[in-house]
Amino acid sequence: MMRKYFAIDMPAVRFTWNTLVFSVLSLIPAVMIYVAMTPGFGGMLIGGGLPLSRFSRQVVTNGLPVVFVVNYVSFFLFASVVAKPSQTYGIRLVLLVDLPVRIVGFIALHAVIYVLSADLFGSFGGSRATALRVVAPTLVRSVFFENISGAYLYATLASALPLYVMAIETSRTLGGLAHRLPGRAGPVLFAVVLFGFSVLALTAFAALLIWWQTS
Template structure:
């Protein structure tokens, strides 16, 4: 992965590789979501409004969210490799988790409002669009809606970054070395992503309760 991404790389090449990796993470999960949702595959196979709405949702909501989150994570990942030694690497995890949370929530809110105005989604009401953001994100980690697809599609950027940061960390590196084989950094990376998903779920749940 280090050879694929570098801060010295031209922006267009870096962005293009981010797009390709993001699609590689997104498309299989979309197929899995469709397969696991009763009747959804049949509805999409029939074409018409159902397929059009689904594709529009993926293109206008899913791709921007996944690309933005992955781009930030890949920049941090490249920085770890290109510019080592600037403080403990665990800071990259904290920065990514904060940016990931802000982007995931803010982009969903902005896109929902824009969809209400541009396409008449949510009854054409921006207020209604904002009102469904929290309940939607509260269920995303459980893979109960398409936002769950977007959430887990960002694993392609989270896990390499977190594992690399753990390996380079003076704090977490020794802990990872105590875990079986060479899996320590990756196991901790999964744990950090789980922590992010938990924070997103609990935060969205609390926000939804307050709004209600």
């Protein structure tokens, strides 16, 4: 399926559009879960006005660009790999390419957007230094959906699930274990485990940044 929508030889506009659609479809349920898990927040948004305007701006100017850019880079690398006849998208590429791209890209893009928000919208008191200092603590809390970045985090990592399923299916070791379960249940289950590992890896990296900032 992924080869159909993300191929190195397809027009750039189509590749970009597919990435955008994929990103939006990943982001919408994650944002809805965040709103549902935040007491009173949904009712406040239904009331419209300034809260809805600010929240929508935050999602569009922060969340969507982060998810889109990370997905674009990841899908482009995937398309480049599978375009080679002798190359398959396996677990090694997931661990050495996709996972680092998503973790580092997610954190770096948050830092860039936070700085831009400080400059353009006066967020973080208009201070770039403050904007950078809050990136790591924000991302550590995001794993528990304590802030809207949690929605962006899970949308970004959930976008990789189809790639992980494909990688597991082509793996000799994990693929053999996964196919012991009926249908595609095995590859999907192992992909969810990789998803969980990705969440832990990003959280650990963000926690390491906090330690570095405070040491």
